[in-house]
Amino acid sequence: MTATVAVDSEGLVARRKKTVYDWKFVLLVVGSAAFVGVLWYILAAARVLDRLILPTPAAVWQAGRETWDNVLTQVGTTLLELVVALLIAWVGGLAIALTLVSTKALRPLLGTLRSIYAVPHVIIYPLMTLWFGFGTESKVIFGAFVGMIFMALMSASALMAVDQSMVRLFRSVGASRTLTIRKGILPGCLPGIFAGIRLSASITYICVVLGEMLASTGGIGYYITNAAALFITPQIYVGVITVLTLIGGLHVLITIVERSLLRHNGVNP
Structure with a gap:
């Protein structure tokens, strides 16, 4: 007691x-x-500084009000691209990690993934536009590709860090596979996997917005680039603030889900 x-x-x-x-x-x-x-x-x-470089907050607020409908449209485009890219990156990255970690013969491929990830991401995007055009597909595939590699590396590290003696203990007492995964494996690897989810979300988001800025017909990155080309500085600030707000909201959502799942699996978040 x-x-x-x-x-x-x-x-x-x-x-x-x-x-x-x-x-x-x-x-x-x-x-x-x-x-x-x-x-x-x-x-x-x-x-x-000159107002062309640093407009007043009031001017930015006014620009946001005047282009509100356009901003919402561009945000919708970016969110659609981001959600699809994240789903591909998270599911694909975790699947790759599970495959490589569970198969010893394939583990050397983790080094190959690290080498691929070390390549500057921006040089890949021209190939994406060449193969998939300037529409949504090139941004989704670009963000998903980079995010998936990072997710795979982070998830593989988390899975390999699991205490194998604990897993053997569960098996020795006849625990079911489900119980072994839930009580022996998940508590050890979930924090690392969620670290991969969080960081890959940021990287995927950056790649999607970067793709929109480099070559696109829509999205918040396109909104910023278009405003910069026309020297409409307040609209540039509106776009930047919107980008920061979206990534902040995404991280808050991931944090809520992370803590809920960690507590459900007996891990102190």
Whole structure:
């Protein structure tokens, strides 16, 4: 009884510490955004830089209101490309990792994947446009390809880091395959896999937006490039803020899912 109370108390303290940490992180993000906003307002009001380079927050707000319908359309295009690319990257990367880790003869291919990932990503995109055109397909395949390689590498590292003695212990007591995976393997590899999901999401997102900026007919990257070509600086800022907002929202969503799954599998997030 005493031991149970002690464990419950430790869990409660850990959750409280995690909650405090979360609030500190939220305050840090909000405070940083407020600081940047105030600094931006002061510099723009003082005309430290030309308005063509640093427009006022009011001018950016007005540009956002005037092009709101267009921004929503471009965001919809980017989100569609991103969702499809992420699904391919996550599922494909995890499948590749499971195949390579479970087959010793194929494990040397992890070195090949690392070499491919080391190639500058931007040089691949012209081939994507050549093969798949300037539409949605080239952005999806470009983002999915780069994100899938990174996801495979991160997932393989997480799977190989699982404590094999724990797996052998479950098997020795006659545990089912499902129980072994849930209690012996998942708690050890889920944090690493979610690290791969989080980082591959950022990389995939960057590749999708980069593809839109380099050669595209739609998307928030296209919106930014078009505004830059016409020297409409406030719209450039609208596009950049939109890009940052989307990636922030994506990471919040991944964090919520991650913590839910980790707690469900008995891992303290």
